[in-house]
Amino acid sequence: MLIDLVAAARPNFMKIAPLWKAFATESWAEPRIIHTGQHYDHAMSQVFFDELGMPAPHVNLGIGSGSHGQQTGRTLEVYEQQLVRDRPDLVIVVGDVNATAAASLAAAKLGVKIAHLEAGLRSFDRTMPEEINRKITDAICDYLWTPSEDADANLANEGIDHARVERVGNIMIDTLTMLMPSIMQEKVLETVGLGERQYALVTLHRPGNVDSADSLASLCGILLRCSDMVPLVFPLHPRTRAKLQDFGLLASLENSASVHLMPPLPYRAFMRLVAGSLAVITDSGGVQEETSFLGIPCLTLRQNTERPITITLGTNQLVEPCQLPQKLENALTSGRRATRIPLWDGKTAARIVKFVRERLLTL
Numbered sequence: 001m002l003i004d005l006v007a008a009a010r011p012n013f014m015k016i017a018p019l020w021k022a023f024a025t026e027s028w029a030e031p032r033i034i035h036t037g038q039h040y041d042h043a044m045s046q047v048f049f050d051e052l053g054m055p056a057p058h059v060n061l062g063i064g065s066g067s068h069g070q071q072t073g074r075t076l077e078v079y080e081q082q083l084v085r086d087r088p089d090l091v092i093v094v095g096d097v098n099a100t101a102a103a104s105l106a107a108a109k110l111g112v113k114i115a116h117l118e119a120g121l122r123s124f125d126r127t128m129p130e131e132i133n134r135k136i137t138d139a140i141c142d143y144l145w146t147p148s149e150d151a152d153a154n155l156a157n158e159g160i161d162h163a164r165v166e167r168v169g170n171i172m173i174d175t176l177t178m179l180m181p182s183i184m185q186e187k188v189l190e191t192v193g194l195g196e197r198q199y200a201l202v203t204l205h206r207p208g209n210v211d212s213a214d215s216l217a218s219l220c221g222i223l224l225r226c227s228d229m230v231p232l233v234f235p236l237h238p239r240t241r242a243k244l245q246d247f248g249l250l251a252s253l254e255n256s257a258s259v260h261l262m263p264p265l266p267y268r269a270f271m272r273l274v275a276g277s278l279a280v281i282t283d284s285g286g287v288q289e290e291t292s293f294l295g296i297p298c299l300t301l302r303q304n305t306e307r308p309i310t311i312t313l314g315t316n317q318l319v320e321p322c323q324l325p326q327k328l329e330n331a332l333t334s335g336r337r338a339t340r341i342p343l344w345d346g347k348t349a350a351r352i353v354k355f356v357r358e359r360l361l362t363l
């Protein structure tokens with residue numbers, strides 16, 4: 001069974017790594033990584049293939065950066081050609097990036113079976129490009145693999161037949177549990193010059209936070225106030241670095257002794273920083289899950305989340321920028337707490353392989 005695993009951008013690579021490994025050990029399966037090339041810098045792409053033990057992609061579609069229309073359109077066109085040339089039996093798309101929607105559309109039009117891993121998540125905020133991608137993808141995929149009960153409920157509310165839906169759990173936690181011993185060996189804290197639980201970690205890259213000069217300037221001021229309370233470690237996404245530079249804000253962070261700016265980090269070094277932190281300030285989706293799993297307070301600088309279970313059963317809270325200093329102070333006082341979220345157990349890839357073997361192999 002030829003299985004295309006489609007990956008495009010940094011958060012996708014941690015999701016396909018356990019899938020690739022699990023399918024590669026099955027005699028009946030031939031998994032192939034289709035890299036669309038949305039992320040292409042070494043630090044945003046190749047480094048994850050190296051450390052997550054994945055082979056070079058079967059193909060790289062070379063899509064690169066561009067507007068949403070350009071990225072989505074090019075992926076649709078080029079992946080369609082790939083599908084016609086080298087047709088798989090199943091396409092698996094993950095997450096909610098532009099390629100998730102585009103690759104699904106290409107496969108659906110050619111009648112190739114498609115599964116969406118991380119289906120059913122909804123922020124109910126159509127200003128997020130990812131929300132549009134999620135809805136398009138779930139509307140046209142044959143199999144919807146969800147991480148949690150709320151995702152099943154969202155799909156039911158959209159009138160999607162429950163026969164298409166299978167709750168498989170959270171694939172990111174497979175990668176995290178698999179690599180936890182080697183994550184803890186990482187020496188990144190020494191590089192930063194900070195010890196265990198002596199800092200808060202910051203990640204920001206959402207257009208809603210970083211693309212406008214006003215909102216980014218205000219966030220920088222608030223982060224500088226927070227850094228009076230606790231040192232901040234801040235690995236910069238290329239988009240965020242570029243915007244800080246364009247808006248003349250980079251120097252204010254660089255000149256602060258208690259803000260430690262870093263380049264984009266490999267997976268293990270980044271997770272080592274998460275694991276050693278007092279709290280995490282973020283606008284990422286995956287980081288809300290990883291902190292919840294580890295029991296670390298997570299302050300999400302967004303007005304909504306497509307991952308509400310991280311609030312109800314995890315450690316996440318949505319925070320307005322003006323509330324951040326107070327919320328951070330509270331988080332530093334309250335500290336960590338144990339959490340347990342159903343099916344976030346490191347066995348999601350195994351459940352997916354079982355599903356494909358039992359339900360799809362014979363079709």
Ligand code: UD1
Nearest residue numbers: 009010011038039040041044065066097098129130238239
């Ligand atoms: C994309 C995803 C987002 C995900 C994020 C993780 C969509 C709609 N967005 O956003 O859901 O959370 O990835 O990073 O698919 N750039 C580089 N090097 C790279 C890649 C990008 O310098 O390897 C720069 C380019 O200037 C580019 C910008 O970053 O224009 C934004 O990249 P893009 O892929 O368009 O979106 P992300 O913000 O990364």
